[in-house]
Amino acid sequence: MKNIFFLSLVFLSTTAFALTETIKVAVTEKGFEPSVIKVDSKKETILSFTRKTDSTCAKEIVFVSKKIKRDLPLNTVVAINLGKLPKGEVKFSCGMDMVSGVINVQ
Helix, strand or coil, X not given: CXXXXXXXXXXXXXXXXXXXXXXXXXXXCCEEECCEEEECCCCEEEEEEEECCCCCCCCEEEEHHHCEEEECCECCEEEEEEEECCCEEEEEECCCCCCEEEEEEC
């Protein structure tokens, strides 16, 4: 009985992990790196942004279609859980819409 319980916990924890995709995005002098991100529509998507420069206008991140706007403090990880996304494209940009990227949801 203990073995079945343990195996169930292992299965549930690995299944939950497999349903979430976390992608690290650096904000550099070149913009968002990577600027094109591919994700699975069946998984929750979490983007972890780290702004590594002060020489661009990308001091905040905006997802217009998701109504999300967050500050990006220098050298600080900002995780944004976008949940499960529908197939297609989800665009994101800085607050001035000068630096941008796209998530391709497959």
